[in-house]
Amino acid sequence: MRIVLIGPPGAGKGTQARFLAERLSIPVISTGDLFRAHVAEGTTLGRRAREYMDTGALVPDEVTTAMTTSRLAEKDTSSGFILDGFPRTVRQAELLHQALVEQGTALDQVLAFHVPDDQIIRRLASRRICGDCRLTQRTDPADSGEENACQACGGSLQRRDDDREETVRKRLALYTEQTAPLLDWYASRWLLTRVTATGLIEEVTRRVFAAVLPSTVI
Structure with a gap:
């Protein structure tokens, strides 16, 4: 299956994409991950993308499309993919449609x-990423010290610049x-299905699976 996930920042798309990808055995292609990889590698596209990412602005269509369509050409997408x-x-969307055609x-x-x-805004205020294992998790923004250690490896948790309230409001x-x-x-x-993404993660997962795999019970 070839699926696109749309939603505001912090809507839980990445979490649900992973669950769905595991069930369908297809890769998740996250533009956020693509951006960060290109930035880390210092590619031309990465340098251009960072100028916009650091301010919370959308990366221009031509840059994002070039990164994504290149990834779609890899072999592991032959059975499908999830675009996050x-x-x-x-x-x-028009450029993606043309590329798929x-x-x-x-x-x-x-x-x-x-x-x-x-x-x-409340969700992103509590979101942190481990500097060691890169696991994303939520904390109480008032916490510090050991209470802000990574739940998986004990590493130091960091706040992404684009999760700060002023930047989140701009992104919204x-x-x-x-x-x-x-x-x-x-x-x-006739491709759109709306999903209410509030509540417990498990509740949202049930709604997502019901939308994509209506005969599946989890």
Whole structure:
């Protein structure tokens, strides 16, 4: 299956993408991971992307599309994939559609995650990433010292710059302006399924699986 996940930052797309990928045995392609890999490697695309990522702005369509379509050409996507974070604009969706047509394939489904803005801000205020094992987890923002150690390896937890409240609000405004129109674009093509992404992770997982694999019980 070829699936796209759409939703505001902090909606839980990455978590649900991993669960779905394990069940379907297909890779998750995250533009966030692609961006960070290119930035770490110092590629031309990575340097261009970082200028926008550091301010919470959307990376230009041509940069994001170049990274993503290159990844889609790899062999492990032959049975399908889950795109997390791409497309983010109607133009990117059009470019993705063209690329898939050239490969003789098409999307099967688009899942749109919905979470109110105030919950997004609270979620991201508590999100941390381990500097050692890179596991993402949530903490109490007021915690410090040992209480902020990684639950998996004990490493030091770090806060991403784009999780700070002022940057999150900017990202949400950009999502409303530039990404939300994708919902109508995909709905008009009978690909869109809306998913309420509030509540416990397990509850959201059940909704996601019911949307993609309606006969599956978890």
